[in-house]
Amino acid sequence: MAIAQTLLPEFDHEMAGCRTALARIPAGQFAYKPHARSFSLGELANHLAAIPGWVASTMDRTHLDFSAPETRASMPAPVSTPEGLLALFDQGVADARARLAAASDPDYQVVWSGLNEGKVLFAFPRIAVLRSFILNHAIHHRAQLCVYLRMLDVPVPALYGPSADETGM
Numbered sequence: 001m002a003i004a005q006t007l008l009p010e011f012d013h014e015m016a017g018c019r020t021a022l023a024r025i026p027a028g029q030f031a032y033k034p035h036a037r038s039f040s041l042g043e044l045a046n047h048l049a050a051i052p053g054w055v056a057s058t059m060d061r062t063h064l065d066f067s068a069p070e071t072r073a074s075m076p077a078p079v080s081t082p083e084g085l086l087a088l089f090d091q092g093v094a095d096a097r098a099r100l101a102a103a104s105d106p107d108y109q110v111v112w113s114g115l116n117e118g119k120v121l122f123a124f125p126r127i128a129v130l131r132s133f134i135l136n137h138a139i140h141h142r143a144q145l146c147v148y149l150r151m152l153d154v155p156v157p158a159l160y161g162p163s164a165d166e167t168g169m
Contacts (some may be wrong), residue, residue, distance in 0.1 A: 058133075061112070062112055
């Protein structure tokens, strides 16, 4: 079985969960912070919504310097509405899914490096970058978002089984 065929069901499942969580963000709460050192809800949501867009640079390049001015300039402008978050997310997911589906097994095995000021932070085959730096990263921030939702008394979505909010517990 091709790598894309094994990756796409996981990608679809996790992105659907991320979208459900993003869709529950209340419009008037983007400035909410559970702690002084935490992202605001808007910052966290924008970060999560942008993650699927990272697939393009992972599949199109062999490295990315996170500190480079061109990297920073390519980041999407922050959005300030739930609708804007979903549009950013949906665009990134659609593009990512198309790129993942079109990739060959050798494409997934190419080593990809994350750099900071020219220094290699990590170098993994693309499949490992996709699973760790993109999928697991999105799952991590989705979990943080669910904590924020709980703290704001917004129903937490069922992701891997029922949630107390969706079963009436």
